[in-house]
Amino acid sequence: MASRPKVLVVGCSSGVGLQATKKLLDKNEEFETVCLVRNQEKAARAIGEDAGKVKFINGDITKVETLEPACQGMDVVVCSVGATVGWRLPGSNANTPKNVDYLGVKNLSEAAARAKVPRFVLVSSMLVTRPWHPYALVLNTGFGDVLRWKLKSEKCLRESYKQQPNMSYNIVRPGGLTNKTGGKKQILFEQGDKGSGFITREDVATVVMACIEGKCAANSTFEIINGDKDGGLDAASLASLVSDQ
Template sequence: MKVAVTGAGGRTGSLCMKLLAQSPEFAPPRGLVRSEKSAAKVKKLLGAESDAECVIGDVSDATSCRALCEGCDGLVILTSAVPKPKIASLVVAIVSKILPWMDAKRPEFYFPDEGRPELVDWAYQKNQIDAAKAAGVKKVVLVSSMGGTQIDNFLNTMGDGNILLWKRKAEMYLKASGLDYAIVHPGGLLDKEGGKRELLAGLDDSLLSGDRRSVPRADVARVAVACLTLAEARNVSFDLASREEGEGSGATTDVGAMLANLPGEYDYSMPTGSPVPLP
């Protein structure tokens, strides 16, 4: 199985590339990166002996997306808008923690014009989905984010970007595309070793009501790669978190069994009254 990965130069994307490159189940992967510097970083991670491809391009360009997907059986989408902090607000937030008489302040964020969620998480993900369909890709795995049922989620307020709602719009577009898909909603991403924790799969942001809402990036990459071939991951959407290392019943090794125990299907009728136009 030949797999393309977008966002291959990112922290989670590069981990996906490494897993795909190391598995005999997959042909050498093809990753889309934005610069020669990112390509060099990925190639260094994979090792000089790897036959993985790094293609320079951008998901804003439909032609780049089509070229990436040509000849591939699977696509893993790992692109996301990234908010940037307003420096002055960071200073105020730090000072508010130091001075006992000052009310605590949160940093403020913004999105660069070309990095707005409406573009990166909707229009450019649509580019990727359309390219996959045109190229005859058999399976698309979209790594999104938990919180999409909540209009008032903190991530939606960052930079007034409604990032989770634009992500949800792309998810719904993929669901309606006719492509075989799996949509993964990880919680907060941790730079921790994977394969050490019990993973928790849920629906409709139910995991956000608990006290385990984060998951290592390495486990997100592992689950995304597993979803490319698992029968249990056919046309499924789910949330993903993890227990602390040493908690629960031990590290999750069978992703298929985890998905088989999901208590139903993801409900895309939520949220109602979204400021982002959802289908």
């Protein structure tokens, strides 16, 4: 039997990363799930009863030396990390938007590129290119320029993966995240960072799975929100995506 593709999830303990991990484990016969963690016990508690199906690798997105060994042999890297703090005194905490959302993602994308990981899926954010939007002003002011750092990390990923043969990326930019049950409302796709809206974390994870499975256009950046109509993910929406210029 052919070996299952290995998917490394970075950010598996909470949010979209946790939801994506659970969806991977639902397809355990198709994918091997590997998680990069700082605290294996915490991650296992978050994942729940299926944690025994996960291969855990100790590492930290802010520690470069732990990343390339973790990426070796992977078929896909999924990055869904986010800083848990906003403004702090310089040097008081490494878990800041600059160190996590930018430098950490930069470290990871460069390590994945060096390890020749075929596909990289990055969960970023809507509004990264519109700093004067009211919501962007609130986020950047209250959370350490988080959208500015996320935009820089997107550019680093494109730079790391561009013109690499047999390697591609997807950058998923969700709107405001909610904890509502996914799969209820249609998932709307946009490109160009023009709209705004909200989407469930579970629905973002559904789109991440589509990227893992190669259903999203290679080297594409796109925004997703929930619409008003009932539905979910449909093939036509995925087919509408175009690669970055």
